Amino acid sequence: MSELSTKAENTWCPGCGNFGILNAFKRAVAGLESEGVDRGRLYISAGIGCHAKIFDYLALSGLYSIHGREIATVQGAKLANPNLYVVAFGGDGDVFGEGVSHLLFAAKRNADMTMIVHDNGVYGLTTGQYTPTSRRGFKGPSTPAGSVEDPLDPLTLMLVAGATFVARGYSGKVEQLADLMAKAIKHRGFAFIDVLQPCVTFNDTYKKYNAGTEPAAHDPADFAAAMAAAARRDRLPLGVVYETDKTAFDRELLGEHNPVRDSLPQAGRLERIARVISRS
Numbered sequence: 506m507s508e509l510s511t512k513a514e515n516t517w518c519p520g521c522g523n524f525g526i527l528n529a530f531k532r533a534v535a536g537l538e539s540e541g542v543d544r545g546r547l548y549i550s551a552g553i554g555c556h557a558k559i560f561d562y563l564a565l566s567g568l569y570s571i572h573g574r575e576i577a578t579v580q581g582a583k584l585a586n587p588n589l590y591v592v593a594f595g596g597d598g599d600v601f602g603e604g605v606s607h608l609l610f611a612a613k614r615n616a617d618m619t620m621i622v623h624d625n626g627v628y629g630l631t632t633g634q635y636t637p638t639s640r641r642g643f644k645g646p647s648t649p650a651g652s653v654e655d656p657l658d659p660l661t662l663m664l665v666a667g668a669t670f671v672a673r674g675y676s677g678k679v680e681q682l683a684d685l686m687a688k689a690i691k692h693r694g695f696a697f698i699d700v701l702q703p704c705v706t707f708n709d710t711y712k713k714y715n716a717g718t719e720p721a722a723h724d725p726a727d728f729a730a731a732m733a734a735a736a737r738r739d740r741l742p743l744g745v746v747y748e749t750d751k752t753a754f755d756r757e758l759l760g761e762h763n764p765v766r767d768s769l770p771q772a773g774r775l776e777r778i779a780r781v782i783s784r785s
């Protein structure tokens with residue numbers, strides 16, 4: 506597991522919930538490897554923000570993307586090479602703000618990818634502005650008198666958009682989060698994990714989440730029960746909220762064709778192009 510680390514200096518604030526997410530992901534990868542999943546088949550991407558530094562701290566292949574576009578980036582990688590397990594790390598501003606249309610369409614088309622949201626309810630890297638998941642009344646540089654908006658509900662949004670695996674984790678519960686990550690990566694289709702992530706500098710929610718979360722206790726195959734669990738505000742359920750089987754986008758689009766396995770040498774490609782041109 507240790508060789509998953511890189512030499513990059515870690516610049517997260519001491520106590521940041523991102524450390525729990527990084528540790529959980531390393532555990533998830535170690536668990537997958539023990540089940541025979543080759544690390545070389547993992548492909549990661551990240552947006553822009555404190556969350557995205559996780560890309561620098563993991564010795565895995567991938568592409569460091571731009572704000573909200575990690576979702577499109579991993580979908581492209583998956584279509585080019587369906588043998589990959591692709592994982593996107595995003596922030597709440599990143600995914601529910603800048604990248605929200607990518608998110609909705611990835612869920613709608615059941616793209617085979619894992620979306621891990623570091624949901625700290627704040628634009629952390631740019632020093633504390635409110636995001637789509639900030640609570641009403643949240644005070645920051647852009648809302649000095651307190652936000653007058655209600656927060657968006659990520660789980661309900663994903664259930665309605667068609668996600669086939671929806672979960673909530675907490676960076677303070679690393680083992681459970683690692684388990685959710687491994688399940689999400691193995692799920693064939695769009696897997697979404699909203700990770701409650703305290704930002705100790707601009708939105709410290711440790712006390713709130715330590716006291717206000719509990720394990721989900723409903724049947725995750727039951728959509729109505731999942732919607733009811735997602736709507737809960739008294740205590741927040743942690744775990745798999747919904748899971749179902751549905752053919753993934755790459756399979757629908759490519760069928761049996763595998764662009765890597767079936768790739769032709771250059772001469773073969775040129776010949777095929779010449780044939781198509783001569784027919785037109």
Ligand SMILES: Cc1ncc(C[n+]2csc(CCOP(=O)(O)OP(=O)(O)O)c2C)c(N)n1
Nearest residue numbers: 554555556572596597598599627628629630
């Ligand atoms: C298109 C675009 N808009 C705005 C920015 C500026 N920007 C960089 S990081 C950031 C905040 C990221 O917040 P979030 O996605 O919640 O991640 P966090 O830092 O909280 O992990 C913003 C607004 C940008 N880089 N690109």
Ligand code: SF4
Nearest residue numbers: 518521555629704705
């Ligand atoms: S600003 Fe917040 S999210 Fe960013 S590293 Fe510091 S504690 Fe973590």
Ligand SMILES: [Mg+2]
Nearest residue numbers: 596597627629
């Ligand atoms: Mg954020």
